[in-house]
Amino acid sequence: MTNYNKVFLIGRLTKEPESKVTMSGVNLSRFTIAVNRIKKAGEESEADFINVVVWRRLAEVAAQYLKKGQLVAIEGELRIDKYERNGDEREWVEVVADNFQMLDRVSAEMPVGESVG
Amino acid sequence: MSQFNKIILIGTVSSSVQKKELSSGSEVSTFSLTVQRTAAEGAVAGEDVFSVVCWDSVQEAQSLVSGQSVLVEGSIRNRSYDNNGGRVYVTEIYARRVKPFSAEAASSATAGEEAVIPILEESPAAAPTDFNEQIKEESAGFDQQLETEDVPF
Numbered sequence: 001m002t003n004y005n006k007v008f009l010i011g012r013l014t015k016e017p018e019s020k021v022t023m024s025g026v027n028l029s030r031f032t033i034a035v036n037r038i039k040k041a042g043e044e045s046e047a048d049f050i051n052v053v054v055w056r057r058l059a060e061v062a063a064q065y066l067k068k069g070q071l072v073a074i075e076g077e078l079r080i081d082k083y084e085r086n087g088d089e090r091e092w093v094e095v096v097a098d099n100f101q102m103l104d105r106v107s108a109e110m111p112v113g114e115s116v117g
Numbered sequence: 118m119s120q121f122n123k124i125i126l127i128g129t130v131s132s133s134v135q136k137k138e139l140s141s142g143s144e145v146s147t148f149s150l151t152v153q154r155t156a157a158e159g160a161v162a163g164e165d166v167f168s169v170v171c172w173d174s175v176q177e178a179q180s181l182v183s184g185q186s187v188l189v190e191g192s193i194r195n196r197s198y199d200n201n202g203g204r205v206y207v208t209e210i211y212a213r214r215v216k217p218f219s220a221e222a223a224s225s226a227t228a229g230e231e232a233v234i235p236i237l238e239e240s241p242a243a244a245p246t247d248f249n250e251q252i253k254e255e256s257a258g259f260d261q262q263l264e265t266e267d268v269p270f
Contacts, residue, residue: 002186002218003153004127005165007193010120035193036120048122048195078124078193079154080165080208093208 007095009050009074010103011035019063029059030094031066033074051094052076058097071103122192124210128152130185131166134178146171146178150189150210169210170194177215190214 011033019029034047052074054062066072076097083090132149139145150167169189171178181187191212197204 002127003155004125004188005152005154006125008121008123009193010122035122037122037194048193050193050195073121077154078126078165078167080167091208 005077007074007076007078009033009035009052009095010071011047011050011074013066013068013070013072014049015068017062017066019059027056027059027063029054029062029066031062033072051092052097052100053094054097054100058100062100065102070105073101073103075099124189124191124193126150126152126167126189126210128167128187128189130181130183130187133183134181136179144173146173146175147209148178148181150187167210168207169212169215171212171215175212175215177217178212181215181217186218188214188216188218190216 014032014034017029017031019027021027030051030053032049032051034049037046037048039045074095074097076095076099078095079093081092081094083092128150129152130148131151134146134148136144136146147168147170150169151164152167153164154162169178169191189210189212191210191214194209194211195206196209197206199205
């Protein structure tokens with residue numbers, strides 16, 4: 001049976017990526033991107049906040065170069081993991097990215113949230 | 118601003134299609150789509166169950182049945198609602214296109230290809246079956262046109 005799961009997203013990082021190393025020594029990095037919805041005339045702009053995880057070499061790149069506010073293109077697979085907390089069943093939804101590309105640069109000299117003269 | 122949200126899924130319909138009429142008068146259909154994960158090295162294979170939302174413009178969704186294999190193209194949407202005082206966050210796929218695959222559809226597609234090939238390669242008269250006779254009649258005009266033209270291959 002054929003199964004296929006592919007996601008393409010372009011959005012902005014809502015915060016700095018969080019990076020860590022698993023117990024088995026594999027790098028991973030997590031961040032959230034805000035993807036604007038297509039806006040009809042007169043509507044307020046809305047966005048979907050989508051969690052992204054990258055592994056291994058991509059995680060190192062993400063930790064080093066991705067900054068809050070940066071525009072990124074992401075290619076990956078959408079996953080919904082179910083878990084239980086305090087008796088409630090919850091879902092953790094994230095895109096496991098196998099590729100990403102920075103579409104603009106938020107350099108160290110231009111911190112996000114500060115106006116540059 | 119350049120923003121982009123696209124998802125393509127192929128999986129199995131794992132619920133019946135629920136139809137709901139909105140206060141605006143338009144109708145939405147929702148169903149569950151189960152997609153098996155590809156077992157990457159070291160990863161545990163599993164499955165993801167997505168909830169797919171189709172507006173009434175996606176007519177293919179109306180006739181889906183549980184167990185059917187289907188392609189869904191759309192975008193990822195987040196939404197939240199109140200449930201007994203607690204906020205519930207859900208992620209859904211808003212489908213723009215739904216294309217069902219079924220065993221019947223697959224076999225008829227194969228038959229169609231077999232019927233087309235003899236017409237292109239040789240004269241339909243060489244094929245003796247009634248089915249091909251019928252195609253010959255239907256495509257008679259097409260053949261004549263081909264003969265009068267200088268086909269380069």
